[in-house]
Amino acid sequence: MRVGEPPGRIVVAALSKTFAGGIRAVDNLSFTVEPGSVTGFLGPNGAGKTTTLRMILGLVRPTSGTATVGGRRYVALPNPLRHVGACLEASSFYPGRTARNHLRVYCAHAGLPGKRAAEVLELVGLSAAGRRRVKGFSLGMRQRLALATAMLGDPPVLIMDEPTNGLDPEGIRWLRGFLRELAGQGRTILVSSHLLAEVQQTVDRVVILSAGRCVRQGSMAELAGGRGPTTLVRTPQVDALMAVLTSRGVGLTRVDATAVRIDGLPVPDIGHAAFEAGCEIHEMRADQADLERVFFELTSQPPSQPHVGPTYGQPPYQPPYQPPYQGPGQGGPW
Amino acid sequence: MSGLIRAEFRKVLTTKLWWGMLLGSMALAALGVIGQIASNGTSGNDTPGLDTTQTQQSVFSSAGAAGIFIMIVGIIGITTEYRHFTSRPTFLIEPRRGRVIVAKLLVFAVVGIVYSLVCVAEAIAIAVPWLSLKNVSVGWESKQIIAVLALTALGVAIYALVGVGIGVLIHNQIAAVIGSLAYFLVIENLISIIPGVKVIHKFLPGATANAITDLGHYNHDLLRWWQGAILLIAWGLFFAVLGWVLTVRSDVP
Ligand SMILES: Nc1ncnc2c1ncn2[C@@H]1O[C@H](COP(=O)(O)OP(=O)(O)O)[C@@H](O)[C@H]1O
Ligand SMILES: Nc1ncnc2c1ncn2[C@@H]1O[C@H](COP(=O)(O)OP(=O)(O)O)[C@@H](O)[C@H]1O
Ligand SMILES: [Mg+2]
Ligand SMILES: [Mg+2]
Numbered sequence: 001m002r003v004g005e006p007p008g009r010i011v012v013a014a015l016s017k018t019f020a021g022g023i024r025a026v027d028n029l030s031f032t033v034e035p036g037s038v039t040g041f042l043g044p045n046g047a048g049k050t051t052t053l054r055m056i057l058g059l060v061r062p063t064s065g066t067a068t069v070g071g072r073r074y075v076a077l078p079n080p081l082r083h084v085g086a087c088l089e090a091s092s093f094y095p096g097r098t099a100r101n102h103l104r105v106y107c108a109h110a111g112l113p114g115k116r117a118a119e120v121l122e123l124v125g126l127s128a129a130g131r132r133r134v135k136g137f138s139l140g141m142r143q144r145l146a147l148a149t150a151m152l153g154d155p156p157v158l159i160m161d162e163p164t165n166g167l168d169p170e171g172i173r174w175l176r177g178f179l180r181e182l183a184g185q186g187r188t189i190l191v192s193s194h195l196l197a198e199v200q201q202t203v204d205r206v207v208i209l210s211a212g213r214c215v216r217q218g219s220m221a222e223l224a225g226g227r228g229p230t231t232l233v234r235t236p237q238v239d240a241l242m243a244v245l246t247s248r249g250v251g252l253t254r255v256d257a258t259a260v261r262i263d264g265l266p267v268p269d270i271g272h273a274a275f276e277a278g279c280e281i282h283e284m285r286a287d288q289a290d291l292e293r294v295f296f297e298l299t300s301q302p303p304s305q306p307h308v309g310p311t312y313g314q315p316p317y318q319p320p321y322q323p324p325y326q327g328p329g330q331g332g333p334w
Numbered sequence: 335m336s337g338l339i340r341a342e343f344r345k346v347l348t349t350k351l352w353w354g355m356l357l358g359s360m361a362l363a364a365l366g367v368i369g370q371i372a373s374n375g376t377s378g379n380d381t382p383g384l385d386t387t388q389t390q391q392s393v394f395s396s397a398g399a400a401g402i403f404i405m406i407v408g409i410i411g412i413t414t415e416y417r418h419f420t421s422r423p424t425f426l427i428e429p430r431r432g433r434v435i436v437a438k439l440l441v442f443a444v445v446g447i448v449y450s451l452v453c454v455a456e457a458i459a460i461a462v463p464w465l466s467l468k469n470v471s472v473g474w475e476s477k478q479i480i481a482v483l484a485l486t487a488l489g490v491a492i493y494a495l496v497g498v499g500i501g502v503l504i505h506n507q508i509a510a511v512i513g514s515l516a517y518f519l520v521i522e523n524l525i526s527i528i529p530g531v532k533v534i535h536k537f538l539p540g541a542t543a544n545a546i547t548d549l550g551h552y553n554h555d556l557l558r559w560w561q562g563a564i565l566l567i568a569w570g571l572f573f574a575v576l577g578w579v580l581t582v583r584s585d586v587p
Contacts, residue, residue: 058429059422059586075429086426092419094349101348109341109427149423 005071008035008188015065027212041192043209049192081110085150091142095135120148139166234283342441359400363453366396395547397457401493408497413507446494450487489546499573
């Protein structure tokens with residue numbers, strides 16, 4: 001282990017994978033995931049997310065580059081189940097085995113007591129289904145069982161590939177809270193998704209992938225272009241509001257006859273300005289569409305074009321420590 | 335390694351497969367024994383009488399027909415991991431894939447021994463009362479019969495290794511099962527009658543398995559029993575090592 005390497009840090013360095021047939025699924029990818037944070041690993045379908053996660057986990061052999069967890073390659077970890085929990089995309093269960101027996105197999109494998117199976121079933125809310133065969137499980141139940149398997153070794157690192165697939169809104173809300181709680185305990189969480197909206201309430205940082213390359217990495221605020229939050233305000237007196245904000249040098253865009261999008265100004269300041277300008281407010285909300293647009297623009301670049309973006313040539317992220325969870329979110333899509 | 339072996343035992347015991355396949359093995363062993371006794375002395379059957387040691391050996395060793403079943407169990411034991419993608423959690427917990435293969439070889443050898451003992455016990459339970467009804471006494475005192483029972487069990491158990499080896503080499507479950515059945519039931523028999531290649535037949539897996547129970551070396555087209563045992567183990571390990579070499583660096587599906 002490298003001296004001083006935190007056990008939970010994931011470092012991906014110049015990782016590439018070319019499949020037989022010449023498909024370059026991952027292309028010179030570098031990023032770092034820090035303990036105590038939830039990192040969203042984003043990109044459209046086929047961007048190379050699954051391939052990258054499988055390379056980190058030693059299931060796919062990189063063509064070049066390395067991926068380490070706590071300074072070691074996955075295959076060099078002693079008892080990896082206690083170190084890294086993984087939930088992969090499709091379900092990996094023997095259909096005729098019960099959920100409990102599925103877990104007990106891996107308890108035996110990793111030298112854990114059999115009662116750990118009941119504990120993780122409880123943790124993911126599957127206790128009642130523990131003695132049922134997996135073939136009768138819905139997709140959401142399979143996702144929970146995959147998560148239970150990942151949690152068996154109580155690992156400091158959790159890697160999840162599109163875990164919200166098949167979950168109902170209640171399940172997604174539950175997963176979001178679960179991940180925040182785990183990150184709050186100081187664990188490292190790397191979670192992939194093809195939808196920004198699905199994870200933006202949950203993650204601290206994002207790594208955005210397009211055609212196998214990293215097109216952006218950083219905090220959610222940085223993703224919004226360093227402009228801070230964007231707010232949409234609807235008022236019949238748009239011109240008056242725009243005039244007072246423009247005079248203070250605030251960046252804004254008119255949306256339509258009764259709405260304006262304001263960049264970077266905290267909501268109380270906008271409210272104060274509107275009050276001074278005598279504007280009647282009909283709506284004022286964080287503008288998620290803006291982030292969605294950034295994400296779309298980043299990931300819809302033609303892949304053949306050499307990419308020049310804010311992360312080009314930048315060294316791996318060295319974070320200032322930030323407390324992982326800043327209280328309940330503003331109430332997004334879920 | 336001990337955790338890995340316990341996990342492999344749990345995998346076997348938490349499915350219904352081992353149970354169903356045991357019943358299948360017992361049925362095949364019973365058919366073999368019953369066929370030998372019932373056909374003896376009928377017209378067109380020129381095997382020596384039931385009171386000879388040679389025939390009694392061949393009656394008991396026909397329980398070895400169960401070997402094909404335990405081979406299928408071994409094949410399924412490993413190809414199931416690929417079929418249902420449990421290869422992922424398995425190799426996530428034990429990334430050193432060679433260890434997983436060794437654990438499977440050990441566990442299925444034990445499963446094979448259990449199957450073989452059950453089948454041999456069944457052969458005794460069928461043959462001994464039946465022969466005494468025919469007023470034929472079993473030649474226990476020659477020790478040859480005991481040795482043949484032990485070797486029959488050994489041969490059946492080694493088939494489990496061959497099955498695991500085939501599974502390591504061919505990950506596709508259907509292809510591995512159909513292919514090996516076709517080989518053992520058809521192809522190897524064809525090889526034994528084609529003039530040019532006939533000479534290699536005795537070194538092939540099916541013939542080495544038959545040699546194991548031919549204690550008196552009555553069939554001169556086969557190797558000696560101990561040569562057969564060593565060669566059949568070698569075949570199983572060869573398949574496993576070849577499969578390991580070919581797939582250890584490949585991506586886990
Ligand atoms: N085993 C494979 N063989 C060949 N191509 C593959 C294989 N796995 C993935 N790919 C290709 O690699 C690219 C990235 O796939 P993937 O990592 O699954 O993307 P994502 O998870 O972001 O949707 C896709 O073009 C996909 O078709
Ligand atoms: N073949 C089956 N055998 C046993 N239980 C089943 C089977 N199919 C579904 N179930 C159970 O019925 C319930 C409803 O499942 P399902 O219809 O798949 O829900 P949904 O599609 O709304 O997620 C779940 O508890 C599921 O486990
Ligand atoms: Mg994917
Ligand atoms: Mg459903």
